[in-house]
Amino acid sequence: MKRVLILGATSAIAEETARLFASKGDRICLVGRRPERLAEIAADLRVRGAPQVETLVSDLNETERHGALIDGAAEALGGLDTALLAHGTLGDQAASQADWTVAASEIHTNFLSAASLLTLLANRFEAQRHGAVAVISSVAGDRGRQSNYVYGAAKAGLTTFTDGVRNRLAPLGITVVTVKPGFVDTPMTAHLPKGPLFVKPDVVARSIHRALAKGGNVLYTPWFWRFIMAIIKAVPEAIFKKLKL
Amino acid sequence: MHPDRYESWGRFPKVCRQEVRSLRFRSDPLPEAEGPLLPYGLGRSYGDSCLNEGGTLLSTTNLDRLIHFDHERGILRCEAGVSLAEILRLTVPRGWFLPVTPGTKFVTLGGAIANDVHGKNHHADGTFGRHVRCFEVLRSDGTRHLCSPEENAGLFRATIGGLGLTGVVTWAEFQLRPVSNPLIEAESVRIRSLDEFYEVNAASEADYRYTVAWIDVLASGRNLGRGLYNRGNHAAPVTADLPKLRWGSRLAVPLDAPGWAINPLTVRAFNFAYYHKQLRRVQAGLLPYEPFFYPLDAVAKWNRVYGKRGFFQYQCVVPTGSEAMREIIRTIARSAEASPLVVLKTFGDLPSPGMLSFPRQGITLALDFPNRGERTFRLFEELDRLVADAGGALYPAKDARMPPAMFQRSFPRWREFATYVDPRFSSSFWRRVTHEF
């Protein structure tokens, strides 16, 4: 039995991962913005086997509240063993290009607020000398492309930040997983035509759940994205800058 | 979302101007959308009742949360997009089974209600709708209605078998059936004719919860109606070691088969082998429930064997005593058009709460026909005449072509039903069969 904190709990990937924790009998605290949605997910997790499910309503953009939020979750569950950081937005590149305030809020949500939460969790896990955390970053952070470099840059920052925390906490045996999902068939990508590379969120959820339980580092999910991104990263800049990506 | 993926199981008709919106939380309002709306579950309806040319499909498969499970009484409340497969996965280990199940478990709870599906136990337990205790309907004006036999009873009876036209069912609560294990005590009896079907059926219905027959639809003359009669019950507690219950992995048909794969020769060969595979007259054994109820689910996307032009299922019901069924089978045998997948069963007299439910007392035949264009349509017209003259009906969930007159005559409460249809909801099927004639 673990005590699991899920931030951004109404995202499709987070919800699927929470079901796996529930089926193992873990205790869960869900954090999100919409109380009705959190209540619907909580009821589902209880029927699926979670002995305790708490919900906390919070806008994770408000970094000044993060300390109280994590303390509150730990208190409700009687401690924390595992955390999943899953909140984020797939921003509008055109709007971000046209207006810096849009880009800044994109970077705030996808990088700064996540980094703030990860700092608090890292310090807590370091003090208690155990814990596991997974942070959902993106393959979009592996190389800047004209079609979504604002989102990509925020995720690149988050990837590097998470890698650093892993490096810092590795000696204590604390798991820090950087998750890089490829195309996932979620409401966030509902407007995109679905090619063969799209997978359902439960596929991604299973690999996150496994990495948290068994110890993982950088998780490309599904696995073939490691190779796709290796190729994309290897294209020389002289050529890459001429591509319409 | 990519509209191409939203077709019906028979892949006919093809619909190109159709938007899709995904519902994700039951507390959310319906999304803004163009044209008429229609819920869409897992697309296991064969014809156009789950299609909406020029309108918007509301995909419900993300409404897949459980709400409450009463382990003692076997009452499950969950969202309408939960599949029957998922329900079985959760409840069978706890000793509960679906009250009624169609021949595939890849349908949603909402789809099972909207078509008021029947199973092999119709003679014993009626339709799925009889086991539904209550549900919520979300209408396009934003109102939500809690419906049960007592509360909003009219909307309750319209929504069961209501083809998705009365609004979106967001969640439902229904009664499960207690079982001691996942096994079925099954028996297969060789029958040599339609008369023997009636005999074996009459003797079986009292003792067996599940009954259904496969018949060799190409056999004629004195062999007309020969086949295998299957019956079964949930097994009693088994004390000895359970047989290994893992039932193969799912294969998938990767590509569209060429259009000629199902032809009279291949069908004749299959039917001959299948009928003669059983040497003894009666064969009995313990089976896991999956191969008993869902033999076709072992092959994903099996609808592709009919090729790109798709196929039709023709499912009719006619009164039991009438000569009509014999004449229908004879006509099909003569045409040599049907595939080997044939189901013959009798419906009992248990009434359904649904206004527009298809099952009614009588004998029902369901079979697949590859789409060969005009030829296939002409055969259906001939069959329609036999069904209509006998006072029978066709199953809307399997239909892509019945004429409006046929629908309106065999579903006499359709005008009363129409008063419950949500003004923003419609389907390709509904527009087709409510045409003036």
Ligand SMILES: Cc1cc2nc3c(=O)[nH]c(=O)nc-3n(C[C@H](O)[C@H](O)[C@H](O)COP(=O)(O)OP(=O)(O)OC[C@H]3O[C@@H](n4cnc5c(N)ncnc54)[C@H](O)[C@@H]3O)c2cc1C
């Ligand atoms: C191999 C196979 C075997 C079958 N065997 C049987 C059988 O034995 N008996 C039987 O009765 N049927 C049988 N069927 C038909 C199948 O059970 C029905 O078509 C079923 O309704 C399909 O459910 P679905 O979730 O795929 O719904 P869809 O086909 O996507 O939709 C069916 C209808 O339900 C409506 N609907 C879906 N969700 C909702 C909702 N949340 N609220 C309101 N309306 C909704 C849709 O608008 C549509 O009118 C079989 C089908 C196949 C492919």
